């Protein structure tokens with residue numbers, strides 16, 4: 001193991017670390033890539049020894065790792081994982097942390113902020129007491145800031161301590177296999193690229209539905225809500241990839257793609273008819289969740305109808321929705337094409353992001369037999385059904401941690417993307433609340449509030465599940 005490189009996770013007893021980061025490190029360890037992240041320091045305020053932490057982490061890794069779990073592989077990973085107890089808001093505690101790093105012979109650092117954004121600033125202040133910290137890399141979880149003003153302040157603070165090109169703003173949806181695939185499906189197939197516009201498409205629906213509620217994360221989530229937790233980052237990233245112009249190279253994930261994404265985000269239209277463009281909801285029982293305010297108005301569901309002010313997408317709605325405690329878990333991009341004639345059904349392309357990864361295409365054929373009728377052919381390509389694909393496809397966090405170590409910055413969000421998204425999300429939320437529009441209640445296990453269905457009905461559409 002490269003002892004000198006030290007990978008420190010602030011928020012090491014949180015949901016993200018247990019459910020995503022440790023399983024990713026395990027997968028990297030099995031595929032021998034963990035050598036590159038060196039020793040792992042877990043920072044938490046709970047009273048654990050390293051040994052106790054390793055025992056707790058074991059169950060999570062066993063449950064959530066992509067690759068088959070074995071004791072031997074886990075023990076190899078765990079031997080390089082050390083728990084360090086501290087309150088990361090206590091500036092004085094960083095002097096002792098510095099001593100701990102000296103004992104651990106830490107020389108170069110990657111700091112991972114797996115905490116709510118309101119803590120980022122105190123951690124950076126504290127890291128000023130850690131030798132060489134400012135030469136290290138930092139990975140920042142989303143949402144970056146809690147609004148545009150806070151995000152700008154935070155960005156200045158981050159860039160005054162770390163070198164700007166050592167700041168990695170992670171959006172793990174950018175590491176998902178089928179999100180990376182959208183570009184290829186769009187641009188490498190003339191059957192799609194030639195008709196990818198408002199002239200041929202009726203609407204595009206982007207859905208990220210979750211079955212789980214806020215679980216143990218009430219404290220974080222109640223300050224955030226669906227718009228900041230999912231829409232401002234993950235869903236706007238996907239929207240911008242779906243709607244962007246072709247970057248120079250079909251498979252390119254660099255500067256050019258980034259520029260095209262920004263152009264999309266800058267052309268988001270701010271609706272005048274806010275009541276017909278945004279619906280916020282909260283599942284029944286949300287206020288009884290641990291660490292949630294009993295009179296909370298935080299939304300656990302958001303549905304939007306958005307338009308882009310550009311030639312390609314003029315007057316074509318993008319429908320976006322996300323929520324917790326819904327009927328099932330599904331993340332997909334559905335492209336509904338215009339019909340060839342009024343009595344003929346639409347062609348539908350469904351890019352399935354998770355849990356199944358694949359592509360579904362519905363098109364029209366003559367019904368077999370003597371009748372002169374039209375029927376639908378449904379072609380369903382399941383990429384993740386193949387064991388070989390599963391074994392060879394890294395999880396998002398696995399991919400992004402590796403990219404950070406290698407310095408591949410194009411896999412991460414850039415500041416101007418974040419800024420453009422915040423501008424829009426801040427303003428649309430303000431308009432919703434200024435008009436005193438309700439946060440609609442919905443039943444757990446449903447598809448969200450009826451108001452979200454009505455929003456589409458009014459526009460002559462409906463959600464496709």
Ligand SMILES: NC(=O)C1=CN([C@@H]2O[C@H](COP(=O)(O)OP(=O)(O)OC[C@H]3O[C@@H](n4cnc5c(N)ncnc54)[C@H](OP(=O)(O)O)[C@@H]3O)[C@@H](O)[C@H]2O)C=CC1
Pocket residue numbers: 010011012013014015016017019020043044045046086087088089113114115116117141142143172216217219220229
């Ligand atoms: N969970 C997920 O699936 C995803 C989360 N994220 C992002 O990751 C970030 C963290 O989310 P998540 O892990 O879910 O949140 P959690 O609330 O589960 O975890 C927060 C962590 O911060 C620790 N913490 C809080 N205050 C202190 C303190 N003063 N000193 C030391 N430790 C402290 C908590 O410790 P303690 O255990 O003692 O409370 C806990 O380990 C958020 O920004 C979120 O948006 C991003 C993608 C996915």
Ligand SMILES: O=C1O[C@H](COP(=O)(O)O)[C@@H](O)[C@H](O)[C@H]1O
Pocket residue numbers: 210229230331
């Ligand atoms: O960033 C977040 O993402 C998760 C959903 O991630 P997925 O990879 O399971 O789709 C979401 O549950 C969480 O609230 C949010 O912070």
